[in-house]
Every structure is written in C-alpha cells, then in structure tokens.
Amino acid sequence: MQPQSNNTAMQTQQPQQTQPSSGSRTAPSLLPPVDIFEDAGGITLLADLPGVAREDLSIGVDGRSLTIEAPLKLGEASSLSPVYAEVRANHFRRSFELSSDLDTGRIDAGLRNGVLTLRIPKLEQAKPRRIDVRVE
Amino acid sequence: MLFPSMLRTSGDWFADFEQLYDRMDELLAGRSGISSIRAVGRGGAFPALNVGTSPEATEIYAFAPGIDPNSIDVSVEKGLLAISGERPEDHGKSAGSGNGSEERTAYANERFFGRFRRVVALNDDADPGRVEATYRNGVLKIVVPRRESSKPRQIQVTSGS
Numbered sequence: 001m002q003p004q005s006n007n008t009a010m011q012t013q014q015p016q017q018t019q020p021s022s023g024s025r026t027a028p029s030l031l032p033p034v035d036i037f038e039d040a041g042g043i044t045l046l047a048d049l050p051g052v053a054r055e056d057l058s059i060g061v062d063g064r065s066l067t068i069e070a071p072l073k074l075g076e077a078s079s080l081s082p083v084y085a086e087v088r089a090n091h092f093r094r095s096f097e098l099s100s101d102l103d104t105g106r107i108d109a110g111l112r113n114g115v116l117t118l119r120i121p122k123l124e125q126a127k128p129r130r131i132d133v134r135v136e
Numbered sequence: 137m138l139f140p141s142m143l144r145t146s147g148d149w150f151a152d153f154e155q156l157y158d159r160m161d162e163l164l165a166g167r168s169g170i171s172s173i174r175a176v177g178r179g180g181a182f183p184a185l186n187v188g189t190s191p192e193a194t195e196i197y198a199f200a201p202g203i204d205p206n207s208i209d210v211s212v213e214k215g216l217l218a219i220s221g222e223r224p225e226d227h228g229k230s231a232g233s234g235n236g237s238e239e240r241t242a243y244a245n246e247r248f249f250g251r252f253r254r255v256v257a258l259n260d261d262a263d264p265g266r267v268e269a270t271y272r273n274g275v276l277k278i279v280v281p282r283r284e285s286s287k288p289r290q291i292q293v294t295s296g297s
Contacts, residue, residue: 033246037227039239046226048247050183050199050274074197074275080188087184087199114201114274115226 029093032068032116040128042121043102049092050114057111059118061104067095068116101126182248183219183276187256191288193281196256201274202226208276212264217280220253261286 035046049057051072060067072090098104101122108119183200198219200208208221226249227240258264261282268279 033248034244035227035247036242036244038241038243043243044227046247048201048274050201051197053273074186074277075272076188076195076197077190079190079192080195081190082186082188083194084185084187086181087186087197113203113271114199 028089029091030072030087030089031094032092034094040122042119045096045116045118045120047094047116047118048114049111049116052092052111052114052116054111057109057116059107059109061098061107064098064100064104065095066098066104066107066120067093068118069093181254182223182252183254185254185256189259191282193279194259194262196278196280198254198276198278199274200252200271200276203271203274205271205276208269208271210267210269210276210278212258212262212267212280215258215260215262217256217258217267217278218253219256219276219278220251222251223249225249 032047032049034048037044047068049068049070049072051074052070053073056073057068057070060069070092072087072092098120102120103123104120106121110117183198185199186197188195188197196217196219200219200221200223203221203223208219211218211220258280259282262280263283264280266281270277
C-alpha cells in the first residue's frame with residue numbers, strides 16, 4: 001500500500017462490536033454505492049459517502065463481516081424546511097461478507113471528498129504463487 | 137437489479153420503476169442491509185439533490201462525492217439553476233499494491249462516472265446575483281438568497297381614527 005500523502009489516513013477501528021440488537025434504529029439507512037476490485041494483492045473497495053466527516057465514519061470488522069457506518073451531516077440551518085429530497089435518510093450503513101483469504105487485521109482506509117477507499121490485503125498464504133514443475 | 141444500466145435514464149420514462157425499486161430497496165435494506173462483497177447494485181440520478189427553503193434563502197444540496205470543486209459548473213439562467221460537470225473514473229489505483237497495470241477483477245461497479253447535469257427551477261423571488269456555492273465532504277451546497285423585497289415582513293396594523 002502506498003502512502004496517500006494528501007489523504008486523510010484513518011485508523012481502522014478493529015475489532016469492533018456491531019451495534020447492540022436492542023433498541024436498534026427503525027429509520028432506513030442509505031446503502032452507499034460501491035466499486036470493488038480484486039487484484040493479486042487484495043481487494044480495493046471504494047464507497048460514495050457524501051456528507052460524511054472523517055471523525056464520524058466507523059468501519060467495523062466482526063468475524064468475517066465488514067460494516068461501514070456513518071451519519072450524513074449537511075450542517076443545514078434549523079430554519080430550513082425541506083421542499084424536495086432525493087436523499088431521505090441521514091445515515092449510511094452497509095455490510096459485506098469477507099472471504100477467508102482476506103487479512104482483516106491489515107485493512108487500510110482513507111476518506112477524501114466523500115469517497116471512502118478501503119484496501120483489504122490478502123493473507124500471505126492466499127496470494128497466488130507460481131509453482132515450478134520439476135522434470136524428472 | 138440484474139440490469140442496472142437499463143434504469144439509468146435521465147428522462148421520466150422509468151420513474152415509476154425507480155419508485156418501485158426504491159420501495160424494494162427500503163424493504164430489503166430494512167431486513168438485513170448485508171450484501172456480498174462481490175455484489176452488484178443500482179444507481180440513480182447523479183448528483184442526488186435535496187432542496188430546502190428558509191425565510192432568507194433557498195438551499196440546494198448536491199451529493200457529488202469525489203469531484204474536484206473547480207470542475208463543477210454552477211450557473212443561473214432565466215430562473216433555472218444548473219449544476220454540471222464530469223466525474224472522472226477513479227478506480228482507487230493508488231490504493232492498489234504495486235503498479236497500476238496489474239490485472240484486476242471488478243466485482244461491483246455501482247458508482248456513477250461520466251458527465252452530469254441537473255437543473256433546478258428557482259422561485260421568482262430568488263436573487264441570482266448573490267448565489268454562493270461551497271463544496272465540503274463531497275456535498276455541494278448552493279445558497280440562493282431571496283430578494284430583500286420578498287422576505288416575509290410583519291406589517292403593523294394601526295387603528296384608523
């Protein structure tokens with residue numbers, strides 16, 4: 001992973017408990033659109049999280065489940081009355097199942113201009129290797 | 137959500153379908169919110185817009201993450217406010233290991249890329265001369281003040297003698 005110089009690098013909170021089942025939120029949360037790519041070294045996940053500040057973003061890993069969660073804050077004036085809304089919730093949440101070849105202990109995350117970039121490396125033993133065939 | 141691209145039209149043709157999908161998404165998201173890391177999804181109009189009014193101004197929020205603020209074009213003409221620009225493709229190459237030419241497999245392509253343009257009709261009392269636009273955390277906030285003359289005022293009633 002290359003250092004992201006102009007990026008707001010962030011510590012991944014891990015391991016983290018998922019939210020308690022009691023008194024869970026009833027309002028629907030927004031499902032952020034994502035792009036997911038896999039290369040030989042691991043998985044790169046990009047998620048659109050507009051209106052999310054770095055300090056509000058929470059990324060939790062529980063077993064093989066990865067959860068991205070964040071409140072959407074616009075900082076609008078309290079006197080503002082909504083006229084038209086395409087975004088009708090103020091909370092992002094999305095969970096992913098991670099396959100067992102991924103190293104959840106070394107997840108790297110960065111948030112910039114409302115785009116989250118997650119890098120999940122593969123376990124060393126899961127990386128592709130070339131096996132030489134001996135000729136006898 | 138097998139063919140998300142089919143629903144990505146700018147016109148109103150599929151508006152009813154969009155609503156149906158929104159309802160389905162709400163119902164499904166309410167149940168679990170869990171999807172595979174190798175999932176596909178659906179996009180809507182980009183950027184999504186929220187509009188609110190206050191006695192002083194109309195505020196428009198455009199949800200446009202990952203865009204250089206200098207490349208966003210905001211214009212007002214004949215009572216129409218237009219937001220346009222282009223979202224360059226960003227596949228997080230910098231986050232990958234090693235060189236960018238490495239072979240990659242895409243498991244999800246839900247994020248919008250390309251040119252966009254959205255138009256909002258302003259009220260008659262909008263003051264196009266004092267529009268302010270700021271970009272923060274991927275949200276473009278546009279404040280269109282109302283004309284002084286059209287702001288609500290309290291009129292004192294005096295008793296005629």
